Amino acid sequence: MAISLHHIVIDAHDLPGLARFWADVPGWEILSEREREVVVGTEPGAPIGICFMPVTEVKAVKNRLHLDLTPGAGPGEREAEIERILALGARRVDVGQTGDESWTVPADPEGNEFRVVRAERTLIG
Template identity: 75%
Template structure:
């Protein structure tokens, strides 16, 4: 039988671990499950197969390029365009900001950055992983 791996944590390097963890906790509606000096974990619950883990980035190291990996967040399959915009405004009020990574203005997503500059997108409502 072939080995099988599954995602456990998506690790995000951070300067302010608790602050960035609280931001993502509020964005996703997930609780902070564990908070230690060098690791903060956020997830749906302790038994969830996947969570976010915030780890310290070396002092002085700053993000300078577009992310090679980012989150696409969906407002849910039945969301209206107005509900999607309301979610974008909610996330902006939590500390996100709009960013330009070369969009044309015709995209079906909005690019934002978290308080430490990590880009993510709020996409149109999705029914499944590919549509």
């Protein structure tokens, strides 16, 4: 028997707002919007999406899981994407970086950290 990843689930206070942010970052769309669940993805038949579920508690510590995003490989694309993501409502955060990393750490509008990494050719490169 095989099992597949279906959704990455993110807890949220403002489901529609956070879903719009995460749909805009990779250029996805909102696929389903219900009172207690919003799903974004590339298209309705996509194998994986991001699902937003409501919580009442405030995020208090660094994420135990984060997303790595890879921009295009052209000159300046990484910095341009970081600036675009910041304009969408993210902010830069410090999680102990030294400044020598090949990635930058922003947080989404609700404080969930993620990384914008250098362009990779493979998942293990």
